[in-house]
Amino acid sequence: MSEKPTGAAVSYAEVKPIFEAKCVECHNPSFPERNWLDEKTATQAAKDPKKFKTRVGAAEGPLRMPPEGKPQLDPKQLQTVKDWYNGLLNAGQAGQQPPPPPMNLEQKKAAFFKACTACHGADGMAVYPDAPNLAGIGKDYFIARVTNWLDPQASGFMPDQLRRVIDDLKITGERNTATGELTGDLAEVVANAANTFSQFKVKSSDSYTQLTQEIGDNKGGFDRLYKRGKEIVRKDPEADPESCLACHLGKDSLAPMDMAAMIFGQKRFYLLARLEKFSSDETSGTTMPAMIKSRNLSADDLKAIAVYLAGTLPTQVYPIETTQTR
Secondary structure: OOOOOOOOOOOOHHHHHHHHHHOOOOOOOOOOOOOOHHHHHHHHHOOOOHHHHHHOOOOOOOOOOOOOOOOOOOHHHHHHHHHHHHHHHHOOOOOOOOOOOOHHHHHHHHHHHHHHHHHHOOOOOOOOOOOOOOOOOHHHHHHHHHHHHHHOOOHHHHHHHHHHHHHHOOOOOOHHHHHHOOOOHHHHHHHHHHHHOOOOOOOOOOOHHHHHHHHHHHHHHHHHHHHHHHHHHHOOOOOOOOOHHHHHOOOOOOOOOOOOOOOOOOOOOOHHHHHHHHHHOOOOOHHHHHHHHHOOOOOOHHHHHHHHHHHHOOOHHOOOOOOOOO
16 A cells, blocks of 8 residues: 655544654643644644644754654654644635634633643642652742743753743743843743642652552662661751751741752652752752762662652651651
């Protein structure tokens, strides 16, 4: 059977398997407005030249789809998708539906927050192992992270994803190059997301049972790693100013300092990836590389810290016992 020639009419049934294989992580029924597994929704998006036509398969840029670092379409898949959306546009179907009315500020706040929950969960507990939980995050820390990602020089998955969402939602405002602060509606929607996530209760991503099953004795022994991680993390900040608790968990509020990450109840995979990056990258812009270096933490120590933090809630830290036992 000969292959369909380039430019031939392509049906939705032919592109749906491609969406299922390469796009389902972000374009799925959990987010009806961008659910490419629904023919009506996908077709409506394809009729907008600013979406499929300028993004799918783009060589580079913050709006490319799939994003950098995600599974990409092979040449045949890309051509199939192009033939599909070009067929819709060339058939004169674009513009038949009136454009939706512009969103007001409150609608933009809700839509931006919902976009964040695609990876970070509706309750701030991330749905992917390599995404951080945002429940209980410090508001200033959240805003600072987003602001840094919107630096014109920033690149990678998060900066690209943020710019894509901002463009889709037509959020006005920018990162002021002189002050480094966000302006306009952009400042409002980011502050709203920060405030909402900060109020969620931190829950343990990886329960004790899950961690013991995942790590087990064949991978160094859970009990040994947990105990070692606890010894490193739970140093009394009053006795040791470089204790993890000095920044990441205040005794009174059981929340991190404004500019520190919430590390308790975080996902082990994410924690370990961040710790390993800090241990090898002294240009991260944080004090973490120096802290790790000053403590002479080994690779095994980093694993232990990740295990302990992943299985421990903020409320389980204080009081700090003289003899630490689990």
